[in-house]
Amino acid sequence: MSAPRREERKRRVLPVSHETRAQGWAKVEQCRSNCRGRRERPPHSPIAGKLCAAAAVIFAAIVLRVWGVTPFTLLLAIIALSYPAVRLYGWWLSRRALAVLDEPATHTHGMTMNYAAPVYDFYCPLLGLGAEFRQETLRHADLQPGQQVLDVGCGTGVLIRLAARMVGDTGEAVGIDPSPAMLQVARRNASADGSRDGGVRAKQEARAEANCAMFKVAAIEALPFEAGRFDVVFSSCMLHHLPPDVKRAGLAEVYRVLKPGGRFVIVDVDRPATWWVWLIVWPLLFMPMTAVNLRGEIPSYLRAAGFEPVNAKGRWIKLLSFWVAAKPPAVP
Numbered sequence: 119m120s121a122p123r124r125e126e127r128k129r130r131v132l133p134v135s136h137e138t139r140a141q142g143w144a145k146v147e148q149c150r151s152n153c154r155g156r157r158e159r160p161p162h163s164p165i166a167g168k169l170c171a172a173a174a175v176i177f178a179a180i181v182l183r184v185w186g187v188t189p190f191t192l193l194l195a196i197i198a199l200s201y202p203a204v205r206l207y208g209w210w211l212s213r214r215a216l217a218v219l220d221e222p223a224t225h226t227h228g229m230t231m232n233y234a235a236p237v238y239d240f241y242c243p244l245l246g247l248g249a250e251f252r253q254e255t256l257r258h259a260d261l262q263p264g265q266q267v268l269d270v271g272c273g274t275g276v277l278i279r280l281a282a283r284m285v286g287d288t289g290e291a292v293g294i295d296p297s298p299a300m301l302q303v304a305r306r307n308a309s310a311d312g313s314r315d316g317g318v319r320a321k322q323e324a325r326a327e328a329n330c331a332m333f334k335v336a337a338i339e340a341l342p343f344e345a346g347r348f349d350v351v352f353s354s355c356m357l358h359h360l361p362p363d364v365k366r367a368g369l370a371e372v373y374r375v376l377k378p379g380g381r382f383v384i385v386d387v388d389r390p391a392t393w394w395v396w397l398i399v400w401p402l403l404f405m406p407m408t409a410v411n412l413r414g415e416i417p418s419y420l421r422a423a424g425f426e427p428v429n430a431k432g433r434w435i436k437l438l439s440f441w442v443a444a445k446p447p448a449v450p
């Protein structure tokens with residue numbers, strides 16, 4: 119490998135000092151131990167997840183041992199092993215992505231999606247969440263040049279990059295997500311489409327180029343922005359990843375960082391529109407984070423956070439709804 123390429127590779131793989139990375143992990147560990155101290159139960163218990171993964175491996179081993187290796191038993195074993203494999207893959211991806219972040223990691227009880235990062239942009243359009251869906255989401259925001267926009271749980275950054283073009287170089291578009299792997303893809307996409315990665319810390323440099331989206335590792339329940347900073351906040355397909363208490367805390371944070379009179383545009387899982395969608399999704403009623411959505415409680419959560427009015431703006435693929443919630447203007 120030539121010296122410049124080696125340098126470039128080193129720059130991409132290890133731009134962070136060991137100290138920064140250690141601080142990131144220390145913060146995550148601190149947060150985890152606080153939760154343990156408060157006897158707080160995470161929404162998707164890591165123990166339950168590990169037990170399920172172990173049970174899947176044992177099941178696959180028993181099937182192959184008792185019935186031997188046949189096409190059918192192999193298929194069963196592969197299906198059973200896919201769960202621990204995806205978990206391991208997600209863990210490995212997040213470790214790798216954390217190593218190239220120039221900022222500390224964050225801990226959340228929301229369900230981060232490290233494992234999905236490499237394939238997310240591929241499968242979203244297959245699920246009906248392609249370009250048309252993004253345009254419909256943006257339409258409800260009515261973005262104007264010069265506005266400050268935030269996307270909470272931005273994933274690979276598809277929506278916030280489009281929003282960045284609409285607010286132009288006089289505006290600002292920031293995406294946050296606690297998943298290092300998602301943000302790694304978002305940043306790669308941002309550099310590829312001509313806007314500029316850089317994270318909030320490299321803001322000055324990034325702002326030199328027009329229409330840039332910026333990304334930051336953060337969770338909705340602890341937004342690292344001052345009060346009243348944004349004109350518009352987006353939350354796209356994210357709230358159903360949060361357990362009820364984190365949903366409440368996150369919505370209060372969005373309310374805080376919005377300007378008075380600002381709008382919050384949400385698209386998320388709602389009560390299914392037809393019986394056949396119920397037939398597919400009813401098991402999700404057993405998970406607190408998705409049950410709130412399926413019971414149609416998102417508007418009441420928004421009102422409890424202070425948003426008024428909260429307007430339903432239509433449906434998407436029989437399962438999702440759009441809402442626009444306003445932070446009331448300041449009283450003179």
Ligand SMILES: C[S@@+](CC[C@H](N)C(=O)[O-])C[C@H]1O[C@@H](n2cnc3c(N)ncnc32)[C@H](O)[C@@H]1O
Binds near residue numbers: 242271294339359
């Ligand atoms: C289904 S993806 C949606 C991504 C993107 N908004 C979109 O519309 O394609 C949900 C995202 O929420 C993120 N997430 C999970 N917990 C979160 C939290 N506490 N705060 C912010 N984002 C969170 C996940 O990491 C994931 O990237």
